Amino acid sequence: MRVRLDPGGPLMVEGPVEVELEDGTVVRSDRFQCAVCVCRRSRTYPWCDTSHRGRSHDGRRRGDEGGRER
Amino acid sequence: MTAIPVRAGPRPPVRPGAPAQPAHHAPPPRPRGELSEAALGALTGADPGEPLRLPSAREAAAVDPLGEDSQLTLYVLYELHYRGFPGVPASWEWHPDLLRLRGDLERGFEDALRERTAGGIDLAAELDALLVEPVHPQDPSVSHHLADTGVWWQLREYLAHRSVYHLKEADPHAWVIPRLTGQAKASLVAVEFDEFGGGRGERVHARLFADLLAAADLDDRYGGHLDAAPAVTLATVNLMSLTGLHRSLRGALVGHFAAAEITTAPSARRMVRALEHSGHGEPGFTRFYTEHIEADAVHEQVMRHEVIGALLAAEPELTADVVFGIQATGLLEERLAAHLVDAWTAGRVSLRVPLPDGPHAGTDA
Numbered sequence: 038m039r040v041r042l043d044p045g046g047p048l049m050v051e052g053p054v055e056v057e058l059e060d061g062t063v064v065r066s067d068r069f070q071c072a073v074c075v076c077r078r079s080r081t082y083p084w085c086d087t088s089h090r091g092r093s094h095d096g097r098r099r100g101d102e103g104g105r106e107r
Numbered sequence: 108m109t110a111i112p113v114r115a116g117p118r119p120p121v122r123p124g125a126p127a128q129p130a131h132h133a134p135p136p137r138p139r140g141e142l143s144e145a146a147l148g149a150l151t152g153a154d155p156g157e158p159l160r161l162p163s164a165r166e167a168a169a170v171d172p173l174g175e176d177s178q179l180t181l182y183v184l185y186e187l188h189y190r191g192f193p194g195v196p197a198s199w200e201w202h203p204d205l206l207r208l209r210g211d212l213e214r215g216f217e218d219a220l221r222e223r224t225a226g227g228i229d230l231a232a233e234l235d236a237l238l239v240e241p242v243h244p245q246d247p248s249v250s251h252h253l254a255d256t257g258v259w260w261q262l263r264e265y266l267a268h269r270s271v272y273h274l275k276e277a278d279p280h281a282w283v284i285p286r287l288t289g290q291a292k293a294s295l296v297a298v299e300f301d302e303f304g305g306g307r308g309e310r311v312h313a314r315l316f317a318d319l320l321a322a323a324d325l326d327d328r329y330g331g332h333l334d335a336a337p338a339v340t341l342a343t344v345n346l347m348s349l350t351g352l353h354r355s356l357r358g359a360l361v362g363h364f365a366a367a368e369i370t371t372a373p374s375a376r377r378m379v380r381a382l383e384h385s386g387h388g389e390p391g392f393t394r395f396y397t398e399h400i401e402a403d404a405v406h407e408q409v410m411r412h413e414v415i416g417a418l419l420a421a422e423p424e425l426t427a428d429v430v431f432g433i434q435a436t437g438l439l440e441e442r443l444a445a446h447l448v449d450a451w452t453a454g455r456v457s458l459r460v461p462l463p464d465g466p467h468a469g470t471d472a
């Protein structure tokens with residue numbers, strides 16, 4: 038199995054993955070690759086939800102949009 | 108822990124020759140000017156075996172490349188390569204006169220995009236900019252608007268706009284597969300596999316979106332909101348078809364795909380919040396977006412590190428095209444966001460045709 042750590046981001050693990058949480062519950066993802074949150078900020082913990090990203094307070098970013106899901 | 112479902116039992120009977128759910132495919136749209144009049148007139152009335160009389164290159168060039176008539180004509184001509192339209196013979200797909208008209212319109216469209224984007228080869232700067240989340244964005248952001256002040260009729264309009272893409276979600280990106288090799292190909296196909304439900308028909312992202320449309324009491328037919336979608340919406344999908352269908356633009360398709368995946372997870376989170384605020388927080392409404400929070404956090408990583416990384420290691424000369432794909436995506440998404448937020452802030456309908464049961468129904472938008 039291959040694992041990759043994104044600097045500042047999640048741990049990428051080839052799926053399917055089972056993660057045992059502190060309270061003993063096990064969550065499973067059968068995605069081909071899973072992003073395991075290591076920053077602890079995710080609201081879908083243990084899966085990364087990109088909450089690790091830097092934030093800007095000047096309100097600037099090019100290419101902002103809304104919900105163009107792929 | 109969830110049990111792994113084991114599938115057993117007989118498959119549902121397949122009726123040979125049964126039409127593919129004709130009720131789930133809307134008829135061709137209404138024209139919006141001379142170009143779309145000519146193209147749709149041919150598709151719905153002429154004989155595919157005969158030569159056509161279509162607008163000349165000069166006539167096509169005289170029409171605004173980002174306007175309603177050009178963008179609808181492009182969308183309709185591209186649709187022939189996807190699922191087409193009920194009652195329109197599939198043999199139109201490769202009719203030389205239609206391909207000629209499409210080529211003329213594509214040149215105008217691509218030129219317009221290049222004129223309005225900065226270009227360059229600083230890919231790292233483009234990606235870094237996308238990876239920062241503004242807390243209070245300066246430019247109009249649809250998902251911020253909907254999450255903060257959005258109301259149900261605006262959310263429903265938004266779903267109608269996005270249906271022109273989401274009902275064919277990830278289809279345009281499949282065209283790039285034979286144009287890639289090695290790791291770039293393997294990784295892009297892995298993302299596509301996930302987009303197409305990981306082997307499960309009921310999890311195909313386009314299907315999740317159709318389920319959301321149905322839950323929101325909206326027309327969930329393929330092409331059901333095409334007449335209502337303005338050029339600013341159609342252009343976002345035409346960009347994918349343009350870059351997907353041209354091998355020369357494969358770098359731009361990959362750039363577009365990466366940009367979309369990078370920006371989705373945070374905006375999908377806001378869409379869930381918007382649905383919850385409007386009283387539609389049940390999984391039947393939120394599933395499409397909750398799936399994208401988790402999926403695109405993965406897809407983003409794969410697109411950046413594996414697809415772009417491997418593509419440019421093999422073909423570094425494509426860097427400018429990848430940058431172009433990212434910039435063109437940003438440009439078209441910003442135009443759409445400005446259109447939507449302006450309309451809603453002023454209390455106006457953002458669609459060309461109001462939703463039948465929305466506010467302003469029965470009036471001209």
Ligand code: FES
Nearest residue numbers: 074076085088089
């Ligand atoms: S690592 Fe991405 S949210 Fe924590």
Ligand SMILES: [Fe+2]
Nearest residue numbers: 107368403406
């Ligand atoms: Fe995705």
Ligand SMILES: [Fe+2]
Nearest residue numbers: 106107302312
């Ligand atoms: Fe998707």
